[in-house]
Amino acid sequence: MDDSNERKFQKELNGGLVGLVLLAVLAESDEDLYGYEIAKRLANANDGTSIFKEGTIYPVLRALSAGDLLTSRIVPSYSGPPRRYYRITEQGRGVLAAWKLIWRGTRDFVDRFTETEPSRIGHSS
Amino acid sequence: MNRSAPRSIDQYLRQLREELAGADAALIQDALYDAEEYLRAEVAAHPDKSESDVLELIASTYGAPDEVASAYRDTEVKVKAAMATPRKVPKSKLGAFFGVFLDPRAYTSLFFMLLCLATGIIYFVFAIVGLSLSAGFAVLIIGVPFFLMFMAVGRVVSLAEGRLIEAMTGVRMPRRPVYQGTALGFWARIGEMLRDRRTWTTIAYFVLMLPIGIVYFVTAVVGLCVSLAFIALPITAVCAQAGWFGMSGAEIFSQAQPEWIFDSGLAS
Numbered sequence: 001m002d003d004s005n006e007r008k009f010q011k012e013l014n015g016g017l018v019g020l021v022l023l024a025v026l027a028e029s030d031e032d033l034y035g036y037e038i039a040k041r042l043a044n045a046n047d048g049t050s051i052f053k054e055g056t057i058y059p060v061l062r063a064l065s066a067g068d069l070l071t072s073r074i075v076p077s078y079s080g081p082p083r084r085y086y087r088i089t090e091q092g093r094g095v096l097a098a099w100k101l102i103w104r105g106t107r108d109f110v111d112r113f114t115e116t117e118p119s120r121i122g123h124s125s
Numbered sequence: 126m127n128r129s130a131p132r133s134i135d136q137y138l139r140q141l142r143e144e145l146a147g148a149d150a151a152l153i154q155d156a157l158y159d160a161e162e163y164l165r166a167e168v169a170a171h172p173d174k175s176e177s178d179v180l181e182l183i184a185s186t187y188g189a190p191d192e193v194a195s196a197y198r199d200t201e202v203k204v205k206a207a208m209a210t211p212r213k214v215p216k217s218k219l220g221a222f223f224g225v226f227l228d229p230r231a232y233t234s235l236f237f238m239l240l241c242l243a244t245g246i247i248y249f250v251f252a253i254v255g256l257s258l259s260a261g262f263a264v265l266i267i268g269v270p271f272f273l274m275f276m277a278v279g280r281v282v283s284l285a286e287g288r289l290i291e292a293m294t295g296v297r298m299p300r301r302p303v304y305q306g307t308a309l310g311f312w313a314r315i316g317e318m319l320r321d322r323r324t325w326t327t328i329a330y331f332v333l334m335l336p337i338g339i340v341y342f343v344t345a346v347v348g349l350c351v352s353l354a355f356i357a358l359p360i361t362a363v364c365a366q367a368g369w370f371g372m373s374g375a376e377i378f379s380q381a382q383p384e385w386i387f388d389s390g391l392a393s
Contacts, residue, residue, distance in 0.1 A: 034162070035159060035162060035163060036162060036163050036166040036167070039163065039186075039187075043186070053186070053187060053188030053192055053193070053196070054163065054186050054187045054188065055159075055160065055163070055187040055188035055192065055193035055196060056188065056192075056193070056196040056200075058155075058156075058159035058160075058163070059155075059156070059159075059196050059197045059199075059200035059201070060200055062155060062159075062200070063200050077162075077166075081158055081161050081162055081165070083162055084162075
């Protein structure tokens, strides 16, 4: 029960964050990346286990691409079907900058309540 | 989901397809492509493990088929709501009626209808020539290879037609040919192509495109001519009445015009 509650909460949080993280990863990368590569970068940054299921980043990549925040090209691959490589657009960088500001604001706001000692909020009687 | 966890890439893709049943066909294709790209890359990245060992861990990394399916469904809904260019929905009935003039899709669709005659002729000729030459060559040694090549080219052309339709009308069409995997040999792939219902419906579509193209073209041209003629009629009438150009049109128009143009004092 607790476990499924936690997972549900994590999933709800991830909703908008996946897009932000993907834009940030692609903005930092010098080369074009394909889905699997991005998934592994995210997992490696977090000791091998990604916070979100790697399958969920693909539809978001497509969505960002449909919104002209990313461009993509298809490259044949030996290991499977052709891979779709993504690159961030100028519009994407603009959106990323705006999203970063929103994220920092949100994080600071949430931190203000969750980081402080319980006695400092609410009634300390 | 209490079904057994997939132990091979094919099983995984089959379960994912089942989970997505009823969703947009292009969305299913996208999801299967993405999953296959990931799964094959994951298997290739672990040459020391067997496919089933890799698949065992997939649910915790890539996600189980039902999780992935719901991610695609959710994103699709959000994308439609947020990313699609918001169309201005006119509030009044009059606005809704005349709003079509501001809709760029109306013009690209009109252009598509005109284009259909040209593409229809090309497709028709392609299909008929391909089929008749295949029949003619059937007794020769090049008969079978020619027929297979004709079918294969037909599949590529149909994909291009899909892209054209999507660009012109905004209806989602498959983006890539079906990936048949490297596991299948050359002959197995040919067999797969001939067993695929779509290969045959594609040829039928090519043949049908000629009559359909003619209907579209005629509809578009007649519609355009009639509406432009009606738009031009009052202007021409006024100009002719004012004597700006003479083609003894005054008499024609004075007979052809409804009474109200003359009553309104425009014509003296």
